[in-house]
Amino acid sequence: xxxxxxxxxxxxxxxxxxxxxxxxxxxxxxxxxxxxxxxxxxxxxxxxxxxxxxxxxxxxxxxxxxxxxxxxxxxxxxxxxxxxxxxxxxxxxxxxxxxxxxxxxxxxxxxxxxxxxxxxxxxxxxxxxxxxxxxxxxxxxxxxxxxxxxxxxxxxxxxxxxxxxxxxxxxxxxxxxxxxxxxxxxxxxxxxxxxxxxxxxxxxxxxxxxxxxxxxxxxxxxxxxxxxxxxxxxxxxxxxxxxxxxxxxxxxxxxxxxxxxxxxxxxxx
Amino acid sequence: xxxxxxxxxxxxxxxxxxxxxxxxxxxxxxxxxxxxxxxxxxxxxxxxxxxxxxxxxxxxxxxxxxxxxxxxxxxxxxxxxxxxxxxxxxxxxxxxxxxxxxxxxxxxxxxxxxxxxxxxxxxxxxxxxxxxxxxxxxxxxxxxxxxxxxxxxxxxxxxxxxxxxxxxxxxxxxxxxxxxxxxxxxxxxxxxxxxxxxxxxxxxxxxxxxxxxxxxxxxxxxxxxxxxxxxxxxxxxxxxxxx
Ligand SMILES: Nc1ncnc2c1ncn2[C@@H]1O[C@H](COP(=O)(O)OP(=O)(O)OP(=O)(O)O)[C@@H](O)[C@H]1O
Ligand SMILES: [Mg+2]
Numbered sequence: 001x002x003x004x005x006x007x008x009x010x011x012x013x014x015x016x017x018x019x020x021x022x023x024x025x026x027x028x029x030x031x032x033x034x035x036x037x038x039x040x041x042x043x044x045x046x047x048x049x050x051x052x053x054x055x056x057x058x059x060x061x062x063x064x065x066x067x068x069x070x071x072x073x074x075x076x077x078x079x080x081x082x083x084x085x086x087x088x089x090x091x092x093x094x095x096x097x098x099x100x101x102x103x104x105x106x107x108x109x110x111x112x113x114x115x116x117x118x119x120x121x122x123x124x125x126x127x128x129x130x131x132x133x134x135x136x137x138x139x140x141x142x143x144x145x146x147x148x149x150x151x152x153x154x155x156x157x158x159x160x161x162x163x164x165x166x167x168x169x170x171x172x173x174x175x176x177x178x179x180x181x182x183x184x185x186x187x188x189x190x191x192x193x194x195x196x197x198x199x200x201x202x203x204x205x206x207x208x209x210x211x212x213x214x215x216x217x218x219x220x221x222x223x224x225x226x227x228x229x230x231x232x233x234x235x236x237x238x239x240x241x242x243x244x245x246x247x248x249x250x251x252x253x254x255x256x257x258x259x260x261x262x263x264x265x266x267x268x269x
Numbered sequence: 270x271x272x273x274x275x276x277x278x279x280x281x282x283x284x285x286x287x288x289x290x291x292x293x294x295x296x297x298x299x300x301x302x303x304x305x306x307x308x309x310x311x312x313x314x315x316x317x318x319x320x321x322x323x324x325x326x327x328x329x330x331x332x333x334x335x336x337x338x339x340x341x342x343x344x345x346x347x348x349x350x351x352x353x354x355x356x357x358x359x360x361x362x363x364x365x366x367x368x369x370x371x372x373x374x375x376x377x378x379x380x381x382x383x384x385x386x387x388x389x390x391x392x393x394x395x396x397x398x399x400x401x402x403x404x405x406x407x408x409x410x411x412x413x414x415x416x417x418x419x420x421x422x423x424x425x426x427x428x429x430x431x432x433x434x435x436x437x438x439x440x441x442x443x444x445x446x447x448x449x450x451x452x453x454x455x456x457x458x459x460x461x462x463x464x465x466x467x468x469x470x471x472x473x474x475x476x477x478x479x480x481x482x483x484x485x486x487x488x489x490x491x492x493x494x495x496x497x498x499x500x501x502x503x504x505x506x507x508x509x510x511x512x
Binding site: 165167168170171172173174175176177181185186189190192 | 321324326340341342344345346348350352361362364365366413419
């Protein structure tokens with residue numbers, strides 16, 4: 001706003017908005033603090049066995065230990081790399097396939113049933129095949145991550161492409177636009193919001209894929225720590241790895257939201 | 270006067286899985302250079318189809334469409350792209366036609382300024398009123414300097430007051446740029462207030478049922494509405510449309 005020349009009523013409105021926002025944040029942090037406090041309390045006083053429930057302080061100690069010997073960053077690095085690689089491949093591949101399916105009606109009709117079936121298939125059923133094909137290294141996990149994300153990426157982007165307003169296409173054609181121009185100047189820009197929502201969904205999918213992959217095959221990563229911790233009954237380890245996972249997923253989501261702010265400032269069809 | 274657009278016995282059939290639908294049958298008419306022709310007809314009779322045929326977006330099933338000139342198409346809604354500024358929207362046809370030269374852009378901007386869009390060039394469509402947006406759509410249509418304007422109910426999405434004003438503006442712009450125009454409308458009074466000639470189409474399949482040359486000359490739309498001949502024409506066209 002250039003001129004700060006509000007009426008008193010508007011100033012009051014703004015102040016109340018600000019207060020409300022502060023309250024919401026205070027409550028959010030309060031809820032977290034309360035839960036952690038209660039958790040710590042019930043385990044410290046022995047109401048609940050910390051061996052089964054772990055506790056915030058034990059999680060902190062575990063994390064500090066893992067950080068000290070460097071293994072924390074190693075496992076984070078492994079999982080992060082698998083997740084990001086799988087995410088990137090799924091998104092790019094999904095976008096490319098959606099483009100091809102938009103371009104050719106025939107191709108789309110040919111592939112539609114396959115996509116529907118692949119979408120419905122629980123990807124974890126392919127676990128054994130993936131181990132046989134890709135071994136038990138990072139490749140297998142990246143493949144699993146791509147598998148979990150790519151179909152959803154295709155369906156999201158394709159449905160946005162297809163939903164491009166018929167009248168705007170007519171307008172472009174009346175200007176003499178060819179298919180390529182219609183794609184670049186109309187179909188893709190008008191699908192930005194859908195692409196962003198696809199990215200958001202796929203952040204979640206990528207984590208599901210990579211952790212699921214690590215459950216099945218891996219020898220490193222946060223998913224591995226969780227499985228391993230469960231097997232040897234080290235609940236502190238399970239909780240610590242889960243906690244780090246929450247932070248990473250939230251961070252990645254925040255990046256996509258930032259991208260959204262940059263990309264779709266003025267689009268609201 | 271030389272004919273700039275001619276329909277000769279044009280028939281158009283739509284084919285769908287459910288069956289075929291004859292949208293136009295042996296449709297013949299012509300438009301001469303500089304003329305403003307309005308077309309009225311019952312809803313769903315094939316008016317939009319007729320414009321698509323004129324612009325070459327559809328090929329007739331039989332008969333021929335001949336034209337000597339370039340087209341600009343304007344639709345019911347402004348169809349401005351919300352992610353582009355008004356200026357960028359106006360440049361769109363230049364980009365598409367690969368005529369995006371300094372010279373062409375300057376011409377388009379001059380038009381925009383001449384017709385009151387100067388202050389909105391850097392704005393996004395959602396920041397403009399409906400009337401202003403439709404005006405921007407017209408400037409976009411004029412950007413490539415087309416010979417024939419095809420207008421498909423361009424005012425019908427506007428409220429009544431805005432519609433009268435935009436109608437007045439558009440008439441002035443089209444006359445001063447000396448364009449040929451083919452206007453489709455549901456609104457009989459709009460047709461009478463804008464056109465040199467009115468074609469009345471039959472119910473589907475569309476044929477030209479009547480053709481009337483109006484005698485208002487260069488009288489602008491709002492003034493025409495005040496003239497006694499206006500209501501006479503209205504009654505006549507109303508009768509023919511509902512025959
Ligand atoms: N692509 C299409 N495929 C099949 N039928 C179509 C198609 N486009 C239009 N039609 C049909 O052709 C007929 C004429 O359509 P058109 O849109 O030309 O009519 P119109 O006079 O412009 O209608 P309106 O008054 O609603 O604007 C309608 O019955 C319509 O359902
Ligand atoms: Mg129509």
